[in-house]
Amino acid sequence: MAQYSTESRFPFKRPRRMRANDFSRRLMAENKVSADDLIYPVFVLEGENKTEAVASMPGVERKSLDNLLVELQEVVSLGIPAVALFPVIDSAKKSLMAEEAFNADGLVQKTVAAIKAQFPELGVITDVALDPYTSHGQDGIIDEDGYVVNDITTEVLVKQAVSHAEAGADIVAPSDMMDGRIGAIREALEEKGFVNTKILSYSAKYASAFYGPFRDAVGSAGNLGKADKKTYQMDPANGDEAFHEMALDLNEGADMLMVKPGMPYLDVIYRAKQNFKVPVMAYQVSGEYAMLKAASANGWIDEKKCVLEAMVGFKRAGTDAVLTYYAKDVARWLKE
Ligand code: PBG
DSSP, X not given: OOXXXXXXXXXXXXXXXXXXXXXXXXXXXXXXXXXXXXXEEEEEEXXXXXXXXXXXXXXXXXXXXXXXXXXXXXXXXXXXOEEXXXXXXXXXXXXXXXXXXXOTTSHHHHHHHHHHHHOTTSEEEEEEOSTTTBTXXXXXXXXXXXXXXXXHHHHHHHHXXXXXXXXXXXXXXXXXXXXXXXXXXXXXXXXXXOTTOEEEEEEEEBOOXXXXXXXXXXXXXXXXTTOOOTTTSBOTTOSHHHHHHHXXXXXXXXXXXXXXXXXXXXXXXXXXXXXXXXXXXXXXXXXXXXXXXXXXXXXXXXXXXXXXXXXXXXXXHTOSEEEETTHHHHHHHHHO
C-alpha cells in the first residue's frame, strides 16, 4: 500500500499546501454528491386528500395517492431518479397470512400503476416484505411459537414481488431477509417475462434499533409490540456474515445490494463495494434521520452541513446511491 516512506520529510512535505486554496481543494476532491445518487422514500395511505405528519420524523408525511402525485412532481423536477414506496395498510386488512400483500388492487399495486402512468421516467422501487400486512408486524408468516417460517414466507414474497412487477414496478426490493428469496423471486419474474425488473436486495439488513420511527410511520410498531426480528435480520456485531448473504443474493440474481442502516455500517458498505464491484446502495434509516432532525431542531448542529457531510461519507465508503428521507432537501441544497 504505502508507496512512500512515512518518515517525516517536513518541510518538503506539507499536506496543508493542497488545502490552502479553494481551487486546489476542488481539484483534489475525490467524491461529489449529486441528485443522481438519491432515492426518496414515500409513505402512501388509503383514501383521498389525506396528508399526515409522522411525529418522530419531522418533515416526513404520509399521503394518499392524489397528494403523493403532487409531491412527486417536485421530486422529478429536482432530478431525483427514483422513489421507494412504503404502504400504510389499514389494520382491517392485516392478517396472519398477509394476503393483502399480493392483492392486484392493493394500495401498493394501485399506487405503482398511477405513478408510472404519470411519471414514466421516475424509477419506482417497491418493498418486498410482509410487515405492513401481518397482524403481528413480523416480515413473514409465523408458526405457533412466533417463529418466522422461511419457505412459506418466501412463497408469499414471490407472489408479492410478481404483483408489484405486474403493476409496473421497476425495482423490487426484498427487505425481509428470508433465505433463498432472491432466487425464487428471480425465477418467477423470468417465467412471467419480467426480464428487466431489477432486484435490489437488502442483503445486509441488521436487526437495528434505528428503525423505530419507521415502524411508527407505517403503523407496525404496535403490532410488533415487544417482539424483535433477530431470527432473520442480522446481528449488528457481524461484518463477515454480510458477505455470505451478499454472495448468495448475487448468485441468486440480485442486481444491486442494499446495506441498512447506513451511517453505523459504512465499513459494510466499503467492504461490499471492494469485494463485489456491483451497485451498492445504503439506507439512511428513520432513526438516523430523526437524530439529525432532533439535533438540528435544537440548534446543536448545522443541518445542511451535517447532512451533506453524511452524504459524501456514504460516497467515500463506496455507495452508489443513498435512500434517504433527506433526498429532496439534499437535491435542493445541491442546486443552491
Ligand atoms: C421492514 C422495513 C424496515 C424498514 C423499512 N422496511 C425495518 C423493520 O421494520 O424491520 C426501516 C426503514 C427505516 O427505519 O427508515 N420490511
